[in-house]
Amino acid sequence: MKLPLTLLTAWALSGLAHAQTPDALQVRSWAASCANCHGTQGQAQPGMVALAGVPKELIVQKMQDYKTGRLPATVMQQLAKGYSDEQIVAIAGYFAAQKK
Amino acid sequence: MQRRHFLQTGSALGTVGLVSACANLGGHAPKVVVIGGGYAGATAAKYIRMWSNYGIQVSLVEPNPSFISCPISNLVIGGSKTIEDITTPYDNLVKRHGVQLVRDRVLSIDSDKRLVKLAGGAELPYDRLIVSPGVDFMWETLPGMNKPGAQDQVLHAWKAGAQTVALRRQLEAMPDGGVFAMSIPLAPYRCPPGPYERACQVADYFSKAKPKSKVLILDANDDVTSKGPLFKKAWTERYKGIVEYRNKHNVTDVDVAGKTLKFEFNDDVKANVLNVIPAMRAGEIAVKSGLATANQRWCEVDFLTFESKAAKNVHVLGDSIQIAPGMPKSGHMANQHGKTCAAAVVALLSDHPVNTLPIYNNTCYSFVSAQEVVHVASVHRYDAAQKTMLTVPGSGGVSAAANALEGHYALAWARNIWADTLA
Numbered sequence: 436m437k438l439p440l441t442l443l444t445a446w447a448l449s450g451l452a453h454a455q456t457p458d459a460l461q462v463r464s465w466a467a468s469c470a471n472c473h474g475t476q477g478q479a480q481p482g483m484v485a486l487a488g489v490p491k492e493l494i495v496q497k498m499q500d501y502k503t504g505r506l507p508a509t510v511m512q513q514l515a516k517g518y519s520d521e522q523i524v525a526i527a528g529y530f531a532a533q534k535k
Numbered sequence: 536m537q538r539r540h541f542l543q544t545g546s547a548l549g550t551v552g553l554v555s556a557c558a559n560l561g562g563h564a565p566k567v568v569v570i571g572g573g574y575a576g577a578t579a580a581k582y583i584r585m586w587s588n589y590g591i592q593v594s595l596v597e598p599n600p601s602f603i604s605c606p607i608s609n610l611v612i613g614g615s616k617t618i619e620d621i622t623t624p625y626d627n628l629v630k631r632h633g634v635q636l637v638r639d640r641v642l643s644i645d646s647d648k649r650l651v652k653l654a655g656g657a658e659l660p661y662d663r664l665i666v667s668p669g670v671d672f673m674w675e676t677l678p679g680m681n682k683p684g685a686q687d688q689v690l691h692a693w694k695a696g697a698q699t700v701a702l703r704r705q706l707e708a709m710p711d712g713g714v715f716a717m718s719i720p721l722a723p724y725r726c727p728p729g730p731y732e733r734a735c736q737v738a739d740y741f742s743k744a745k746p747k748s749k750v751l752i753l754d755a756n757d758d759v760t761s762k763g764p765l766f767k768k769a770w771t772e773r774y775k776g777i778v779e780y781r782n783k784h785n786v787t788d789v790d791v792a793g794k795t796l797k798f799e800f801n802d803d804v805k806a807n808v809l810n811v812i813p814a815m816r817a818g819e820i821a822v823k824s825g826l827a828t829a830n831q832r833w834c835e836v837d838f839l840t841f842e843s844k845a846a847k848n849v850h851v852l853g854d855s856i857q858i859a860p861g862m863p864k865s866g867h868m869a870n871q872h873g874k875t876c877a878a879a880v881v882a883l884l885s886d887h888p889v890n891t892l893p894i895y896n897n898t899c900y901s902f903v904s905a906q907e908v909v910h911v912a913s914v915h916r917y918d919a920a921q922k923t924m925l926t927v928p929g930s931g932g933v934s935a936a937a938n939a940l941e942g943h944y945a946l947a948w949a950r951n952i953w954a955d956t957l958a
Contacts, residue, residue: 460878461890467582467874468895470955471867472948480954482947509934509941510912514896517914517930522894 465522466529477530488535494527565591565884568651568661570641570820572597572625574866575853576667578873578956579880584632586881594635594659596651599696601625602957605726606866606900607949608695612703613736615905621695621949627958644824646846663880666826666834666843667852667869668818669694670725676814679789689791689809692733693725705808706737711745713807718786718796719754720814723833725854725864728761728911730754730812732901735766738774739904750777753784753796753804761863762901762933765909769937773903786811817855826851833857838917838924839889840879841872850876859924862915863897870956871895893917893924900945908941909934 466477469486473479477486486494500506501515518526567583569576572595580595602623610616628634640654644664651659672691674680680689692702706715715737719730734752741748759766759780770778781801788797795805816822816832826834826843834851835844838859843849853869862868875893882889898912913931915924934941 460882460887461892463586464875464878464890465894467878468871470874471870471896471952472898472944474951475955475958480947480950482943483951509938509944510898510910513912513930513932514898514914517896517916517927518894 462525462529465518466526469526469530476533478533478535485535486530487533489530491524491527491531494530495524498523498527565662566660567591567593567663567665567880567884568659569593569595569665569667570651571667571669571818571853572599572602572628572636573667573669573853573869574952574956575869575873575876576665577602577625577628578870579665579667579852579877580634581628581632581956582874582877583880584634586877587884589633591881591884592635593633594637595625595628596637596639596641596653596659597625598638598640600638602953603695603699604866604949604953605693605695605729606952607946608692608699609729609733609736610902610905611695611699612692612706612733612740613902613905614703614740618696618700623953623957625957631958641820644820644846644849646824646849649848661848662884663848663850665841665850665852665876665880666818666821666824666855667873668820668855670815670817670854670864671819671822672813673816674813677786677789677811679791680811680813682791685789685791689789689811691812692810693729693812693815702808702810706740709745709748709807712747713745714749714751714805715741715808715810716751716753716796716804716806717810717812718784719752719756719760719812721755721785722760723858723864724812724815726866726899727863728766728899728901731759731762731766732903733810734778734780735769735774735901735903738770738777741777742774746777748777749779750774751804751806752778752780753786753798754780754782755785756782758782761899762909762911765933765937766901766903769903769909773937815854817851821851821855824849827855829857838875838922839891839893840883841876842879850880852876859915861913861926862924863899863913865897865899867899867952868895868897870952871897873956891917891919894927898948900941900948902942902945903937906939906942907937908939908945909937910941910945 479485501511569580604621642652690698690702692698738750785799817827828835835857841850852872854864894916896914900908914927918925
């Protein structure tokens with residue numbers, strides 16, 4: 436059973452479609468892999484940094500600092516090296532757009 | 536719950552997804568059945584609901600009344616946590632996400648008719664099925680463990696729950712000066728660093744409460760399979776005189792009454808408390824449904840969708856799968872499988888393209904004492920040429936040394952992944 440095409444069309448015309456291109460869905464999936472530590476949609480539980488609503492530039496800068504080693508860390512300096520600059524920008528944009 | 540409330544919830548969460556009104560039009564909402572509510576299955580159930588904007592019906596079949604976490608369960612054995620600390624109810628999946636929880640066991644899967652048959656007699660039809668039953672033990676490799684009562688006396692405690700508590704009780708009842716002997720199967724098995732963390736936890740307890748006692752690790756592998764130098768440092772320094780590690784010790788039988796382990800090549804080992812972690816395979820329902828195509832043991836999947844290579848419209852997740860190179864069988868990884876599969880299932884059921892570049896990470900913390908932790912981390916990216924997940928060169932690594940800061944992070948990780956999976 437598939438979701439009916441007419442409904443998908445209605446959805447596409449709903450004004451939200453701009454944020455829901457396949458690329459946006461891909462970025463959402465990439466960002467979801469941060470949720471194990473930073474909470475679903477970046478809304479973290481106590482003891483971990485929340486990412487929801489954090490300005491994009493700030494997240495990008497921190498990730499770059501982890502990557503280069505400017506910012507000392509326990510895990511993030513190892514994880515940041517797994518993502519390209521473009522992927523980091525895209526994921527940061529996703530979290531910046533989430534409700535705190 | 537009212538559909539309107541679903542819509543409001545979806546909106547409040549900022550869900551990117553599909554229209555949710557489809558269920559109202561002709562009653563033809565797509566149906567997904569998930570077998571197993573562990574890290575992979577529960578995550579998949581939640582995220583399919585969220586990412587379809589609550590348009591896809593999800594039934595989660597799980598016999599246990601609540602989720603008990605394997606990660607952190609070694610701290611229950613060490614005595615610094617209780618079983619309640621690692622137990623989370625399934626309530627939020629039902630109340631917040633509208634997952635239909637079915638407390639039952641699956642008897643069989645009919646992938647032609649797309650039907651799951653339950654022990655209680657009910658039949659659940661599906662458009663797509665997610666099989667995430669975790670692991671089961673290869674008891675046939677240990678004849679003595681098949682005698683009546685054997686498995687109640689010699690524990691594995693490798694599925695968190697009653698056995699976790701029972702093993703703690705055995706350690707509490709053991710006299711000071713006794714020996715705790717733990718056997719580790721050949722890799723791959725669930726949670727590569729788990730046995731070594733357990734050795735540290737038992738040693739931590741002995742060092743405080745029973746300082747004349749010993750921890751004997753009998754490992755079938757050639758060497759420690761994860762975080763080796765960090766664990767060995769803990770054993771030779773922190774737990775000097777308590778922990779002894781022996782590699783290449785492959786258990787072939789257990790004399791339960793005589794509390795003795797028998798090995799392929801080595802002398803017998805007798806101990807006061809035996810902890811046998813048997814060799815594992817995919818959960819029974821996956822094996823008997825023909826999904827375990829790799830050596831009748833693990834389930835091969837397409838890493839873009841987690842669809843089985845043996846059955847269409849059937850996806851397999853978590854510890855049951857034939858892992859990609861460098862991919863551990865971990866709770867963290869199972870949660871990532873759940874989200875990758877959820878995105879793919881939502882896309883497939885709505886004629887959207889599937890993400891062609893999954894990227895996700897693994898972070899695994901091990902407690903070497905009640906407070907101090909060592910980690911291993913990795914980033915995994917889909918390789919289109921090899922059609923598998925590969926670790927990203929230059930990424931990942933381990934802790935420089937055991938430290939208390941990561942002890943705080945480890946517990947925060949647990950709170951977050953439990954919420955991401957279940958809340």
